[in-house]
Amino acid sequence: MSDNLILEHLRHIRGQLDRMQTDILELKERVGALEGQYASLSRRVDRMGEDVTLIRRRLDLVEA
Secondary structure (H helix, E strand, C coil): CHHHHHHHHHHHHHHHHHHHHHHHHHHHHHHHHHHHHHHHHHHHHHHHHHHHHHHHHHCCCCCC
16 A cells, blocks of 8 residues: 555656656746847847947047
8 A cells, every 4th residue: 555655656756847847948948039039139239339339420429
């Protein structure tokens, strides 16, 4: 009887681990997507900074 109880607990633990593994894989995918979006946004901000510098030069607001 106690063997069955132990096996039942082990199956439950295994099920929990399987769900956790699935959750971790999903989180890794989502973090990867966020990293890609951050990189894209960072590049856009860098380009905007370059554009602002160019505009300031054209308006003679800074020394060339």
